[in-house]
Amino acid sequence: MARRIGISDITAVGFRKSWRRIAIDFGAPIRVLNSSAVRIPTFISLPIPLNIGDASRGLQLMDGKITLGSQTLDIGAHGDPWLVPAPSQIYANRLHSFDWLDDLTALGLSRKHVRKNPGLKTRTGERAQYLIDRWIAVYGKWNPFAWREDILTNRVYAWLTNWQALLSLKNDNEAAEKRRINLARQLKRLRKTYHHTPHGICRLKAAACFVIAGACLDGKQESLLDKGLDLLDDELDKQILADGGHISRSPEQALSALEILIQTEEALDARGIAGSKEIRRAIDRLAPLVRFFSTSDGRQFSFHGGGSGKQRATKTLLARAKIKTKFFGFAQHTKFHKLERSGNVVMIDCGDAAPRPFDLDTHLAPLSIEISTPSGPLIVNCGWNAEQPVHWRQPMRATAAHTTLVLDNQDTGELLETGLVSNLLGAAITKDASGVSCMRNEQETGTWLEANHNGYLKTYGLCHRRRLYMDMTGTDIRGEDQLYVPLKSDPLRRDQIPFAIRFHLHPSVKVTLAQDQHSALLIQPGGIGWRFRADGGPLQLEKSVYLGEGSRPKRSEQLVINGQAYGDSDGQTKSNRVRWTIKRMGNVETDNGVKMNA
Numbered sequence: 001m002a003r004r005i006g007i008s009d010i011t012a013v014g015f016r017k018s019w020r021r022i023a024i025d026f027g028a029p030i031r032v033l034n035s036s037a038v039r040i041p042t043f044i045s046l047p048i049p050l051n052i053g054d055a056s057r058g059l060q061l062m063d064g065k066i067t068l069g070s071q072t073l074d075i076g077a078h079g080d081p082w083l084v085p086a087p088s089q090i091y092a093n094r095l096h097s098f099d100w101l102d103d104l105t106a107l108g109l110s111r112k113h114v115r116k117n118p119g120l121k122t123r124t125g126e127r128a129q130y131l132i133d134r135w136i137a138v139y140g141k142w143n144p145f146a147w148r149e150d151i152l153t154n155r156v157y158a159w160l161t162n163w164q165a166l167l168s169l170k171n172d173n174e175a176a177e178k179r180r181i182n183l184a185r186q187l188k189r190l191r192k193t194y195h196h197t198p199h200g201i202c203r204l205k206a207a208a209c210f211v212i213a214g215a216c217l218d219g220k221q222e223s224l225l226d227k228g229l230d231l232l233d234d235e236l237d238k239q240i241l242a243d244g245g246h247i248s249r250s251p252e253q254a255l256s257a258l259e260i261l262i263q264t265e266e267a268l269d270a271r272g273i274a275g276s277k278e279i280r281r282a283i284d285r286l287a288p289l290v291r292f293f294s295t296s297d298g299r300q301f302s303f304h305g306g307g308s309g310k311q312r313a314t315k316t317l318l319a320r321a322k323i324k325t326k327f328f329g330f331a332q333h334t335k336f337h338k339l340e341r342s343g344n345v346v347m348i349d350c351g352d353a354a355p356r357p358f359d360l361d362t363h364l365a366p367l368s369i370e371i372s373t374p375s376g377p378l379i380v381n382c383g384w385n386a387e388q389p390v391h392w393r394q395p396m397r398a399t400a401a402h403t404t405l406v407l408d409n410q411d412t413g414e415l416l417e418t419g420l421v422s423n424l425l426g427a428a429i430t431k432d433a434s435g436v437s438c439m440r441n442e443q444e445t446g447t448w449l450e451a452n453h454n455g456y457l458k459t460y461g462l463c464h465r466r467r468l469y470m471d472m473t474g475t476d477i478r479g480e481d482q483l484y485v486p487l488k489s490d491p492l493r494r495d496q497i498p499f500a501i502r503f504h505l506h507p508s509v510k511v512t513l514a515q516d517q518h519s520a521l522l523i524q525p526g527g528i529g530w531r532f533r534a535d536g537g538p539l540q541l542e543k544s545v546y547l548g549e550g551s552r553p554k555r556s557e558q559l560v561i562n563g564q565a566y567g568d569s570d571g572q573t574k575s576n577r578v579r580w581t582i583k584r585m586g587n588v589e590t591d592n593g594v595k596m597n598a
Helices: 007-013 055-062 089-097 101-108 111-116 120-139 149-167 174-192 201-216 219-239 251-271 277-292 311-321 420-425
Strands: 065-068 071-074 336-341 344-349 369-373 376-380 405-407 429-431 437-442 446-453 463-471 476-484 496-505 510-513 519-524 528-534 539-546 554-566 577-584 587-589 595-597
Touching (some): 055 065, 055 111, 089 149, 101 149, 111 120, 149 174, 149 201, 149 251, 174 201, 201 219, 251 311, 336 446, 476 496, 519 539
Antiparallel strands (some): 336 344, 463 476, 476 577, 496 554, 528 577, 539 554, 587 595
């Protein structure tokens, strides 16, 4: 369905992205004179940190190396990052957001590192205090970039949730008072500009900040707590679907929502305040969905702007959710299906694009799949995570960056073109595949799945049907891709149209293509082998790239089945139908001649 963008979309953003939010100098602080006095708040209770940061990055921070994504700023052990230019605007976003405080907390709470260095916990706190105090000195009054709503939200949340681990280690003094005063000033600003905060997880986090602050700060914050609970309930109603998925249909966004809500609920518990029932209900829905999107080792599947995630963080959050989760194979509202046996998993996207304004990370790849085994990821999408260079973001949303069928090298939808409207709305979707449907059939011999989408119907007159099967052991996975003219529809063309079915491989997978170009051997770490076969072709091996983990794209490979489909076929002809299988092998001989058990 085409999504037309008009003046209402622009005014919905409110033209409130004034000059200070479009033209930004993120290197120069701007001070506001005669600012109103802010009362010194005190903490009555402190939220227990979730401890989901990376201790190894915390060590780098202690040495003065601030690595955010693919870029590093080396300021030395006693340097000041606020007096030197940031490598990029994206880097500055993250630097001023203070998300990296989680890594210092993880280091200070790491038994392994503290055992070797008993004074480490105190020093991590001192390091955090120094960096925050210097930020307050330079940017603490106001700055058009550093106080932008999304950055402001992330910073307030990071300060609040890491306060116990990093900022409450010393006795009350003038510096500690300044931190609390500045936190209060930022909360005041956030409350004033709340409705300018970007939609989605950022606004959910902003509402949570009010709740956490209202619960933890002194008794004059009841109005902030009440307002925060009302706003948070409203956002939960908008953003968390009935099956626990996030409205963006992103596994990563669901995990972020779970983190925010667990932290919020625990802050309320620490103060002895009964939280909103909506918070607990949302957690009870989110946790099973997060587990649904996770493999046995805690990785996540890479769909709609998310990568493989942080395994330790996923396991920690699921444990802190305090609920028992049961296996289910279909997320009814988030529109994903999962075939799973013996730790072997096939995940398929069977939904339409997320509604605006939650579609800024949505992929143009209906019916794309990922396959994971106990040995790790096997078949993947090219993926994406926020650590990667930003110029890769939009290409990774294309249909060809996913494990699915691509007709005539065209996407199944369209993104908003670069210009004034996209500057205001972001990279929204103007046209999606629409009409994505799926049927599932559980049998004694295994599970069958049949899904369809209409992404190529208006332009080529053809629909894409994908059928999947997994046997009861999980070691026999079969697929069939068809291009067909729907019943009661007239063909738009009768000539042949080129197509490609792409199977992107995880970088850890080694592949050997057979001479007949109809099969390939896939070897996972540990010598676990899988045989890929296809009746179409020829089967080709091409270069690919993987961005689902790490801070730089990783080289990988992809298997590609090329063909020529007729525009007037019912999908049953050999030209318009390709069958493929992936089967576990008995054992595989590695390069050094050693046979590994399968």
